[in-house]
Amino acid sequence: MTTLHSKWEELADIKDELAARDWFMGTSGNLAIKVNSNPIEFLVTASGKDKNKRTKEDFLLVNESGNPIENTDLKPSAETLLHCAIYENTSAGCSLHVHTVANNVISELHGDQGKIDFQGQELIKAFGLWEEEAILTIPIIPNHAHIPLLTKEFQSHIYADKGAILIRNHGITVWGKDGFEAKKLLEACEFLFQYQLTLHQIKSK
Numbered sequence: 001m002t003t004l005h006s007k008w009e010e011l012a013d014i015k016d017e018l019a020a021r022d023w024f025m026g027t028s029g030n031l032a033i034k035v036n037s038n039p040i041e042f043l044v045t046a047s048g049k050d051k052n053k054r055t056k057e058d059f060l061l062v063n064e065s066g067n068p069i070e071n072t073d074l075k076p077s078a079e080t081l082l083h084c085a086i087y088e089n090t091s092a093g094c095s096l097h098v099h100t101v102a103n104n105v106i107s108e109l110h111g112d113q114g115k116i117d118f119q120g121q122e123l124i125k126a127f128g129l130w131e132e133e134a135i136l137t138i139p140i141i142p143n144h145a146h147i148p149l150l151t152k153e154f155q156s157h158i159y160a161d162k163g164a165i166l167i168r169n170h171g172i173t174v175w176g177k178d179g180f181e182a183k184k185l186l187e188a189c190e191f192l193f194q195y196q197l198t199l200h201q202i203k204s205k
Contacts, residue, residue, distance in 0.1 A: 004043075004061070007035050010179045011043055011059060014096070015051055017183070023098040023190075024051035029171065030077035031059075032087075033094045033179060040064035040087050046074040064088060081151040082173055090161045092175040094182040099171035102193040107140050109200070111168040115139050118192050126188035127162065138189065143170040164189050 011033040015024075023029060029051065032044040043059040044066070045051070051058075061069045064087070066080035079097060086095045110116040117137050118124050124136040139157040144150040150167070157165050162176040164185060172189055176182035 004035055007033050007043055008059060011094075012054055014094075014179050014183055015045070015058065016054060018096070018098060018186075019052045023100055025099060027051065028099040030079055030083075030097045031095075032080070032083040034087055034092070035061065037091075040084075041069060042083065042087060044080050044083055045077050047077050048075075078147060079150075081147055082154050085151050085155040085158060086173075086175045089155065089158045090175065091177070092161050092182075093177050094179040095173060095175035096182050096186050097171055097173040098186065100190060100193075102190060102197055103166060103172045104169055105197060106193045107166045107168045107170070107172075111140050111142075113140070116166070116196075118196075121192060121195070123188040123191050126184050127164075136192075138164050138166055138172075140166040140168055143168050 011031055015031055018024065027048055027050060030045045032042050034042045041061060041063055044062055046057055046060055049058055057074055060072055060074045060076060062076050062080060063069055064084060066076055066084045083095045086092050106116060115137050117135050119135045124134060127136055129136055141153045144153065154165060162181060162185060164172060164174040166172050174182055174185040174189060176185050
């Protein structure tokens with residue numbers, strides 16, 4: 001119970017921080033944090049909630065298939081299967097998904113290439129890329145309306161215990177060993193996206 005409570009508070013704190021940045025427009029976005037590894041159990045945001053508020057119904061505990069473990073009227077986020085794919089294929093402890101103007105525009109500008117690369121940017125070090133010629137590649141996948149199909153495509157780009165994937169005109173999902181790392185990666189990605197858009201605007205003048 002202590003673990004569940006501490007994980008709940010950790011995820012709630014992350015939600016509060018991201019909400020303060022206005023990254024949950026129109027109840028969009030979803031967050032998850034692993035509570036147990038064997039069997040896999042994790043907290044995930046309840047569907048349709050105002051994430052700018054902190055309540056006792058913000059999250060619910062689900063199993064490896066994304067189904068609620070206890071009887072509840074709450075529904076897991078529609079994209080819970082993406083979090084399931086992460087925890088099934090990695091040792092990650094937290095995964096975050098947000099929709100921002102920057103990540104949507106970047107995903108559209110580079111969507112036909114199926115990826116965006118960043119090189120020579122300080123913030124790629126958040127992903128452990130310290131070499132001078134290192135390249136951070138973030139895949140961009142189609143925004144399939146059918147969640148199982150979206151999950152299948154998403155899962156094919158999960159290569160490591162931390163990472164990021166853009167869904168075209170939808171949002172970004174990042175994952176890391178714990179809440180701190182996942183939030184760090186999300187912040188790094190959003191900085192890189194905003195930088196790229198600003199640079200694009202300057203060069204197009």
